[in-house]
Amino acid sequence: MNQEIFKDNWELIVGLEVHTELATKTKLFCGCLNQFGNEPNTNVCPVCLGLPGSLPVVNEIAVYFAMQLGRALHCSVNRSVFARKNYFYPDMPKDYQISQYDLPTNLEGYLELPSGETIGIERAHIEEDTGKTTHIGTSGRISGADYSLVDYNRAGVPLIEIVSKPEIRTIEQAKAYVSELRGIILALEISDAKMEEGSIRVDANVSVREIGENDLRTRCEIKNVNSLKSLGRAIEYEANRHIGLYKNGESPRQETRHWDENAGRTRSGRSKEDAEDYRYFPEPDLVPLNPSEETITKIDQEMPELPSKRREKLANLTGVKPSDVALLVERNHDVFALDVIRRGGLPDQVVKHLVNNLSAGLGELTAESLAQLVQMENKSEITSTQAKKMLGELVQRGGTPAELATELGFEAIETNEIENLVDQLINQHSDEWERFCSGDTKVQGFFVGQVMKATSGQADGKLINQILNERSTSK
Amino acid sequence: MMSEPISPEEVAHVAYLARLRLTEDELSRFTEQLGAILNHAEDVEALELDDTEPMSHPLPIENTMREDTPSPMLKPSDFLPEAPAVEDGRFLVPKILGEEP
Amino acid sequence: MSSMVPDQYQSASEIAELVTTGEISAIEILERHLNHIEQYEKDVHAFNLVTIDEARAAAEETDKLIAKGERVGPLAGVPVAVKDNLCTEGIPTTASSKILEGWKPPYDATVVKKLKEAGATIVGKTNLDEFAMGSSTENSAFGPTRNPHDLSCVPGGSSGGSAAAVAAGFAPIAIGSDTGGSIRQPASLCGVVGVKPTYGGVSRYGLLAFASSLDQVGPFATSVKDAAIVHEVIGGYDPLDSTSIKQTSNSFLEVLDKDISTLKVGVISELMGGIDGITREVIEQANKAVSVLSAAGAQVEEISLPAALYCLSAYYLIAPAEASSNLSRYDGVRYGLRIDGANLNEMNVNTRTEGFGDEVKRRIMLGTYALSAGYYDAYYGKALKVRRLLAENFAALYKEYDVLLSPTSPCTAFKLGEKVSDPMTMYVNDVCTIPSNLVGHPAISIPFGHGQDGMPIGVQILAPPMKEPVMYQVAHTLEMAAQ
């Protein structure tokens, strides 16, 4: 799509609002358990049910987590005041949400993407989650429901909302931003950050403008995006919708729209009547938070190593580009990788295996065995295909690569054995050989395939090509 | 004659935001009464307040927080019997028009 | 004029002493009060609910403890009436609103818990203006309360039921809430003592919020000493209320009997004729109080509190703004009234339209307007600045003066129905009491003489935050002189 945009001279502008549920023991304003999956309305008390007379008291750990994230995003941590956001909706027990408005905890920071680009952070504030509404009826969707049921177990769970500046220009950046933010949250251990389970929720503010324009055009807020993939699809759909409208001489209306994964489109949410007027005002039941210098210093000193730092460290040691080790860091395999390298594994090959050939976790794989595997491969004792297979086995059941190679019969085939095979093939397929020698590289695959077939895939592809080339030039 | 600080349309909008329905009579009565109160409030215009900090709370205290430790929770039988409509341990509400804000 | 007021009150401290020493049982005290209620309540209508069974069980429990020789609290066996906007576990708590009729909270307000722990016998839930919005208790969905001194008059409000209950001798102590004068004004109109403590001095946990930054729970009593005793019982830090103050002041009783000759008292000129609408007889009584304090050796001077002129305006924006948000939760989903509708929005609207009375609707709309986009700065924002100005006025005065004095209510109790049609006229009743709420300072109203109609007049003593001891001390001096 980006090409399409460039072709038409349109530029994509995205700002992201990411909500993350904090992994505290109890809720934000009461001592109810912050737990997922319990019987409906069992993790509740007068406060999170919004019963008349109840009052909120802030959870200090939630505040601490928020400040940690703020500092990790290079924000200033400020004196903050909670505010009420007023609107009627049954999943909100008080019919207002306690949030932060003009004086949030964290302001003005940035996030560094693996590519080295930075995206500005406007703010990261604390607020409470809502309950869960289930729509009952034939469709299961809100529009076709006969009635709805409300469970307040999630009401009052602490959230941080991280608001980026509208500085994201491509879908890839948007995705990278969310993964990187997730990485930071995981490194801080403040949330399990599972997008599919809703512990991270992403809303995208999307607009477009013609290249060269300075002002931002009308944006739409896209909600209900449940994976990185749908984030990309939703942004793409919405941007094209805007471009389509402008091309027709129309303009989009500023509104909240919902991503419909199945239909692959966004839909307009609310009626016009509900023009957003949240009547924010300072929450009189809570007092301001004013963290001391010492608290902020302590947070900075105790900051765990964040993904960008870890990428940099690994890149420096391996000589691989930081962007290429991003996945490795994201999977928390960087410490392991460094261990493998220390034990003699070649850096770029170690990174290659960990990034490309490892679908799940490390399992039974040890640093020592991966180091040995890489060395065997490097000495051509096994082929890269064999190494990949063996890696899978080592992850599943452990053991040493040497024993495993014997067990699997993955001992490298002698060079002269392959030379013999190649010579046989040249004799049997003289037509193909002529074509190969006259420069038709398409038949190269044919010869390699035949050798592989004869050796049950155990021959080293590189070696076959080398022999083929030798034979053709000496012809 | 005093200016009209609030129009019937504005009162109707405010009633909508507050989830209240007004009859024609109520609309004109409330418009007049709210207007009188707002007119009275205009007296603060006499004050020079530009350099005054707003005071949203009478106490100067800050940082009141609690530890992240669980406290007793309610049982559904403590509060569900008070609910107007319940199904499967959850609060039942009529069909919702429009998505969540 | 038909008065329901007993010739003499028995004080709470006396009852507690008699019960604790076993001279009289808690149940006997209770039955005596229940009889009195039985006889006069139908005329006064101080209560939304008299909790006879629970009260008897509590009194019997107190007697059992005493029989076993166990320690009992300072309110052992003292009947206490509680305003019906304080949560009582398993007992209907309605705020005198149709929208909450019959609602049984699953928990006790902190104040209620503390009263029970102190040995008090809670006798019932008292009537109020719906959600404490009013100055006459005529805004109750369950009918008005009448002034025990003259049944054709209002008891004041919004804690009219509590004031009337104490005045009628239904209970020596009642608990109320004061957002703009809702304890002090009815105390003044009913001839009893009423206290609004320092904001944060008494927990608000379990108080159905009207305006959270102004609400404060406090006692009604027949004497300053009783009020101070109850204040000590219900006061103190509560971890469930973030706005509760951690440091607790010394005993309120320690300096009660000390002479006041070293004190400086400021008399608020704006409330002694500076602002229109305060009647001459009320000002006269306040002047008599001034003479009493001078005679007792205090240095008394007239002072100016210029921002007092704008308090009414600020209050009638701030309180409705907070109320509009606090009352959103009454939506027919989780508790209380539901009037069905074709969809959620209709149900919300039907429930709230049917469930709230006019005054509540008026304030919700006013507050919604004051907070709405485009008007916030002009109304709510400006009101918050007036509040700061007032706080600065007070702070300057308290550098020099220990307490301030003014009338409590601009007039004596008015007739039922006299002021219901014009909200503005009703609001002016709060003009003397509102300043203390806006800044969170303590204030007390004590009975001081009568008007030409024979109805009680109250005088108000204002003190700096957490300085209740000196407030009680000065009030006690006036009380002695009044008797």
Ligand SMILES: [Zn+2]
């Ligand atoms: Zn809770």
